[in-house]
Amino acid sequence: MRMIIHKSRKKSVCITVAGLLAGIAGGLVLYYVRDVVLGWCLVITAVFALLYGMGSLFDRRPYVVLTAHGITEPFTIREQIEWEAIRYVDDFYFRGQYWVRLLLRGDYKPQLIRPGWFRRFDRLYESEGVKAVYIRMMGLEVDSMQLVALIRKMKEADMPDRIGLLKKYRSR
Structure with a gap:
């Protein structure tokens, strides 16, 4: 008997959606407001949020494993x-x-x-x-x-x- 703790899909979806919204906001700022610095900051933030969110969404490795005998965290x-x-x-x-x-x-x-x-x-x-x-x-x-x-x-x-x-x- 064991319990495996993975990365949260709910948190990954929230980060991915936030990345999409930040990308859209960055595009709108670049197109309508013409503020290059703010627009590109939003776009770069969106790219990193999308990479982290999608990576976490598809990452199904066990992060903590609890058994009746003990606890294991495979990375540390x-x-x-x-x-x-x-x-x-x-x-x-x-x-x-x-x-x-x-x-x-x-x-x-x-x-x-x-x-x-x-x-x-x-x-x-x-x-x-x-x-x-x-x-x-x-x-x-x-x-x-x-x-x-x-x-x-x-x-x-x-x-x-x-x-x-x-x-x-x-x-x-």
């Missing part, structure tokens, strides 16, 4: 972290996006974690004997508060309860 963690190894979990806002922070026990040393943007925090946690893992939540189907609540429940539950939690959250 690359290996499953057991629920028993998680000491603390919370979410925070940093540089325009939400992140989920997993603090792992000191004796649990995952091998395949790539370093993140939080080197200062990593050194602080290592001095306390804790390993930190960060999961970026931008554009995913669930928000950071929902994922933190699920991880906390999974961490405290035993195996049959974990399977029930996964079934409950998958059906939403």
